[in-house]
Each structure stands twice: as structure tokens, then as C-alpha cells.
Amino acid sequence: MKGIPTVLITVSPEVSAQMRPPRALYPKGFKIGNSLGRPGMRDLQKKVLREALELLSQNTRPGEVVTIEYPEYGEQYEPPRVKKLG
Amino acid sequence: MTISRKCVPFTPFERELSKTTIAIVTAGGVHLKDQEPFNIADELGDLTYREIPPDVDSSQLMVTHHHYDHSDADEDINVVFPIDVLRDLESEGFIGGIAKKHIGYMGYTMQLKAMYEGTAREIANEIDKGSRADAVVLTGG
Numbered sequence: 001m002k003g004i005p006t007v008l009i010t011v012s013p014e015v016s017a018q019m020r021p022p023r024a025l026y027p028k029g030f031k032i033g034n035s036l037g038r039p040g041m042r043d044l045q046k047k048v049l050r051e052a053l054e055l056l057s058q059n060t061r062p063g064e065v066v067t068i069e070y071p072e073y074g075e076q077y078e079p080p081r082v083k084k085l086g
Numbered sequence: 087m088t089i090s091r092k093c094v095p096f097t098p099f100e101r102e103l104s105k106t107t108i109a110i111v112t113a114g115g116v117h118l119k120d121q122e123p124f125n126i127a128d129e130l131g132d133l134t135y136r137e138i139p140p141d142v143d144s145s146q147l148m149v150t151h152h153h154y155d156h157s158d159a160d161e162d163i164n165v166v167f168p169i170d171v172l173r174d175l176e177s178e179g180f181i182g183g184i185a186k187k188h189i190g191y192m193g194y195t196m197q198l199k200a201m202y203e204g205t206a207r208e209i210a211n212e213i214d215k216g217s218r219a220d221a222v223v224l225t226g227g
Contacts, residue, residue: 003097004213006111008224021224022096032154035114035225036171039162045171049223050180053103056221062094 029076109185113193115151131195
């Protein structure tokens with residue numbers, strides 16, 4: 001197996017960053033359960049997926065999560081934070 | 087939990103998107119209604135995964151996952167498993183095609199080592215064997 005390029009769409013950017021994904025998109029303010037947007041918002045879902053796929057060929061830094069804003073999503077949510085121990 | 091010190095397993099992408107076949111792998115607990123649901127009764131989680139065919143009718147998909155609110159996915163599975171969105175992108179010529187296999191698993195587990203060293207590798211092998219995917223989109227819940 002020679003490996004296959006991946007891109008992650010995450011709504012928990014801090015949690016995902018701990019695993020240092022090769023490429024990742026955080027659609028800012030999307031809640032858990034809405035990785036691509038809200039139900040029925042096909043244009044927004046397409047935009048998120050298109051921009052995630054475009055990260056495959058962009059010069060991103062492996063291990064970092066790229067944040068993109070999508071105002072059309074509407075109400076924004078705080079992502080879960082990583083609990084600091086000690 | 088600290089940041090992984092393992093090397094980032096970065097595989098370069100050297101194709102044009104319009105000639106690229108895409109697979110979806112989701113940790114969002116997605117499976118076909120007639121497949122065995124994930125075991126949410128086991129507090130350790132479920133290490134199994136389900137193969138989802140490329141021609142699936144998205145109304146035949148459902149979510150079994152008790153660690154996120156999937157009511158929006160119940161209404162439109164594309165919010166976590168964008169198979170219809172991928173079809174739109176294929177018909178627009180933005181991507182080249184849709185892979186022959188997609189994978190759903192339940193991302194919640196207390197068995198991290200088994201998930202990382204077992205399930206993740208099995209899923210990678212599934213995609214590698216006969217999916218014809220050139221790249222993978224990963225989603226959580």
C-alpha cells in the first residue's frame with residue numbers, strides 16, 4: 001500500500017489537531033453533527049466539500065487545521081475544547 | 087492527551103481534481119438501514135465498520151451513534167456523509183468520479199489503540215482494495 005491522500009472536515013478543530021491530520025478544514029462555527037452544514041443547504045454543503053477537496057492540492061502545512069468562515073451557515077457554535085490535565 | 091509525536095502521514099496529491107475519484111470515510115456512525123447497527127450498548131465502543139456502496143440511495147442510510155446529536159443527519163445524511171453532494175460535484179465535472187466503496191464507523195471508542203492499529207488499518211485496506219479511490223474525504227459527526 002502506497003498511501004492515499006486524505007482531507008478531514010472537522011467541527012472539533014482542537015481535538016482533531018491533536019492527531020495532526022495531513023489536511024483538515026474547520027468550517028468555523030458549525031456545530032457537531034453539521035460537518036457539511038445544515039440539512040437541505042445543498043449549496044453550502046457543496047461549497048464546504050469543494051473547498052475541502054481543494055485543500056488536497058494547496059500548499060497546506062501537514063498537521064494543521066485550516067479555518068474557513070461560511071456566514072451563510074447562520075448561528076455559530078463554540079467548538080469543544082481540549083481539556084487540559086493537571 | 088498530548089499532541090501526537092508521530093510523523094504526519096502525509097501522502098502527496100498530484101492529480102487534477104477533475105480526474106480524481108473520491109471515497110468518503112465517516113466516523114459519524116453512518117450505515118445502511120439493513121446493515122447491523124453499531125453497538126452503542128457497549129461502553130467500550132464498537133470497533134467495526136460498514137461498507138457503503140457508491141450507488142446507495144441516501145434515504146436508505148441512517149446513523150447509530152450516541153455521542154453526538156444526529157437529528158440533522160437523520161433529516162439529511164449529507165451533513166455528515168456527503169454522498170449526494172459528491173454526485174453533484176461529479177456531474178459538474180469538479181471531481182472525476184465516486185469510489186466503489188465508502189466506509190462508516192462509529193468514532194466513539196475507549197479502545198484507542200485497537201481503533202488506531204486495527205480498525206483504521208482495516209479501513210485503509212478496504213479503500214486500497216478495489217475502491218479505486220484516488221483521495222478520501224474524512225468526516226466526523
